[in-house]
Amino acid sequence: xxxxxxxxxxxxxxxxxxxxxxxxxxxxxxxxxxxxxxxxxxxxxxxxxxxxxxxxxxxxxxxxxxxxxxxxxxxxxxxxxxxxxxxxxxxxxxxxxxxxxxxxxxxxxxxxxxxxxxxxxxxxxxxxxxxxxxxxxxxxxxxxxxxxxxxxxxxxxxxxxxxxxxxxxxxxxxxxxxxxxxxxxxxxxxxxxxxxxxxxxxxxxxxxxxxxxxxxxxxxxxxxxxxxxxxxxxxxxxxxxxxxxxxxxxxxxxxxxxxxxxxxxxxxxxxxxxxxxxxxxxxxxxxxxxxxxxxxxxxxxxxxxxxxxxxxxxxxxxxxxxxxxxxxxxxxxxxxxx
Numbered sequence: 001x002x003x004x005x006x007x008x009x010x011x012x013x014x015x016x017x018x019x020x021x022x023x024x025x026x027x028x029x030x031x032x033x034x035x036x037x038x039x040x041x042x043x044x045x046x047x048x049x050x051x052x053x054x055x056x057x058x059x060x061x062x063x064x065x066x067x068x069x070x071x072x073x074x075x076x077x078x079x080x081x082x083x084x085x086x087x088x089x090x091x092x093x094x095x096x097x098x099x100x101x102x103x104x105x106x107x108x109x110x111x112x113x114x115x116x117x118x119x120x121x122x123x124x125x126x127x128x129x130x131x132x133x134x135x136x137x138x139x140x141x142x143x144x145x146x147x148x149x150x151x152x153x154x155x156x157x158x159x160x161x162x163x164x165x166x167x168x169x170x171x172x173x174x175x176x177x178x179x180x181x182x183x184x185x186x187x188x189x190x191x192x193x194x195x196x197x198x199x200x201x202x203x204x205x206x207x208x209x210x211x212x213x214x215x216x217x218x219x220x221x222x223x224x225x226x227x228x229x230x231x232x233x234x235x236x237x238x239x240x241x242x243x244x245x246x247x248x249x250x251x252x253x254x255x256x257x258x259x260x261x262x263x264x265x266x267x268x269x270x271x272x273x274x275x276x277x278x279x280x281x282x283x284x285x286x287x288x289x290x291x292x293x294x295x296x297x298x299x300x301x302x303x304x305x306x307x308x309x310x311x312x313x314x315x316x317x318x319x320x321x322x323x324x325x326x327x328x329x330x331x332x333x334x335x336x337x338x
Contacts, residue, residue, distance in 0.1 A: 002094045003066060006113045009044070009073055009095055010135050013115075013185050014161065017217035018042050020210065021077055021165065021189035023050040024198070027060050033193055034065065036203040038072050039314055040210025041337040046097055046187065048077040055087055062092035075115070077187075082108050089114055097165075097187070099140050101125050106132035117163060121145050123153060126160060136161045136184060143167015147181035154182040163187055170209055172216045179220035188213065211337070215292040223291050225299060230289035230334050231272040233262070241277040248273055285320075285330035293317040293335035300333075 002009070013019060020037045022045075024030045030047070037045050047058050058076055065072045075095035076088040082104040085096050089108070095115035098105065102118065109116035110133045119140030120126045129137050139145055142164030150162050164178055165187030178186055192213065197205045236244060245263035249256035257264045266272040274287075290296035297307060297319060310319040320332040 009115050017185045019187045021046045022193040023048040032203050036206035040207040041214045042210050044073045046077040059091040101129050139164040141166035147177050151181040175216040176220040227289040230287040233274040233285035235276050235280045235282050241275045245275040287334045
C-alpha cells in the first residue's frame with residue numbers, strides 16, 4: 001500500500017515540477033542520493049528498475065524513506081510489464097513509470113490506486129493512456145520527440161499533463177524551453193544526478209543543482225521572486241511570549257507550537273504568528289517568503305538594500321535587512337524548500 005494517496009502524489013509532482021531519476025545498486029549510496037534530492041527540494045524521486053535484484057534495493061530504500069524521510073515520495077521507473085509493476089507495488093512503490101505504455105499495468109495501478117506514468121511518443125498513445133487512467137503521461141524519449149511536440153499536443157488537447165524524460169538537460173535554457181512549451185513536470189536523470197558527482201561522493205552538488213532546477217521551473221512558470229508575507233513576528237513587552245501565544249491560540253482556536261526561541265501560532269490557511277520568547281525593543285518583524293533565496297538577496301542588494309549575515313539550514317534560509325521599514329519594524333526574507 002502506498003504511503004500517499006494517488007491525488008497527493010500527482011499534486012506533489014505538478015507542484016514541485018521536478019522528478020529526479022536514478023539507479024544505484026549500493027543501498028547506502030542510493031540513500032545519499034535521495035537525501036541530496038530531498039535537501040534540494042525534490043521530494044518525489046524515481047528509482048529505476050535496472051536488472052536483477054533491483055527491487056530488493058528499492059524495497060530497503062522505501063522502508064528507510066518511510067522511517068527517516070516520510071515526506072519523500074519514492075516510485076519506480078523502467079517498468080514494462082505487469083508482473084514487475086505488481087512486484088514493486090507490493091514492495092511499497094508510490095508510483096510506477098515506464099518507457100512504454102502497457103494496458104495491463106494500467107489496470108493493476110488503477111486497481112491499487114497507484115499513479116502510472118507510461119512513456120508515450122505519439123498523440124494516439126497519450127490519448128489511450130489517459131483513457132486508461134494516467135493523469136500524468138511521460139513523453140519518451142524527450143530528447144528525440146522534442147519540446148515542439150508538447151506545444152503542438154497541448155493545442156488540441158490543453159488538458160494533457162505531460163512529463164518529458166530522457167534528453168532533458170539541467171540548464172536554465174533547456175528547462176525554460178520545456179516548461180514554456182507546456183510540460184507539467186520534468187524527469188531528469190544523469191544530467192542532474194551526475195556520475196562524476198556520485199563517484200566523488202559530492203552529493204552537495206546534486207542538492208545545489210536540484211534546488212537550482214526547481215527555481216528555473218518556477219521562473220519559467222512565472223512564479224514571482226517575492227511570494228508574500230510568510231509570518232508576522234511579535235515581541236513580548238509586559239506579557240511573556242507564552243502568554244501572548246496562548247491568547248492567540250485560545251481566542252481563535254489556532255494551533256500553537258513551541259520552538260527554541262519562539263512560539264508559532266497557525267491555522268489551516270497560509271500565514272503564521274511568531275511570538276518571540278525574549279523581550280526586545282521592537283514592534284514586530286515581517287517575514288517575506290521568497291521562491292529563490294540567492295536571487296532575492298541579489299535583487300535587493302542591486303537596489304542598494306543592505307543585508308545582515310544569512311542563516312542557512314537544510315530546509316530554511318533566512319536573512320534580515322539591516323535597515324528597518326519606515327515604521328521601525330524589522331524585515332527578513334525566508335525561503336522554505338518544498
